[in-house]
Amino acid sequence: MAGNRTLAIIKPDAFGSGKAGKIIAHLEAQGFTLICARVLHMSKAEAGAFYEVHKGRPFYGELVEFMSSGPCMPMVLQKDDAVSAYRAAIGATDPAEAAEGTVRKLYAESKGRNAVHGSDSDENARHEGMFFFGADALI
Ligand code: ADP
Ligand code: MG
Numbered sequence: 001m002a003g004n005r006t007l008a009i010i011k012p013d014a015f016g017s018g019k020a021g022k023i024i025a026h027l028e029a030q031g032f033t034l035i036c037a038r039v040l041h042m043s044k045a046e047a048g049a050f051y052e053v054h055k056g057r058p059f060y061g062e063l064v065e066f067m068s069s070g071p072c073m074p075m076v077l078q079k080d081d082a083v084s085a086y087r088a089a090i091g092a093t094d095p096a097e098a099a100e101g102t103v104r105k106l107y108a109e110s111k112g113r114n115a116v117h118g119s120d121s122d123e124n125a126r127h128e129g130m131f132f133f134g135a136d137a138l139i
Contacts, residue, residue, distance in 0.1 A: 004084040007128035009117035012070035035076040074132040
């Protein structure tokens with residue numbers, strides 16, 4: 001059975017331009033409940049460790065620079081079938097390809113600076129939840 005929690009991040013582009021409240025309100029209106037949240041400015045080492053799975057990809061350096069460029073807001077969100085429900089709510093990685101009404105369509109600037117992160121599996125949600133919240137994430 002699919003899990004009911006996922007790990008989201010409001011990335012530095014959206015957090016720094018004051019969109020956190022709008023994004024959280026948008027997600028709550030779609031039935032997500034906020035379980036844990038914090039604001040932190042990741043070091044390059046922390047951002048590099050979080051995105052270790054992408055090490056070696058051509059965009060890895062740019063991604064680590066961006067994610068350590070300012071504060072971001074990791075959150076644990078709850079809803080039935082949370083991972084796939086949240087990925088549907090945020091839309092495609094590139095906002096130019098994201099469906100109307102999705103968070104990335106509404107709030108993202110580009111494929112790199114794309115407003116939000118979302119786990120892509122229950123296993124990664126647990127791993128990413130532990131990264132930011134330790135056992136409190138309860139994913
Ligand atoms: P998603 O965040 O939709 O799961 P990926 O896991 O493929 O996407 O990529 C992680 C993040 O890396 C993306 O959200 C985006 O910020 C960045 N990224 C991915 N592909 C590119 C690219 N071609 N150019 C620049 N940044 C990218
Ligand atoms: Mg991903």
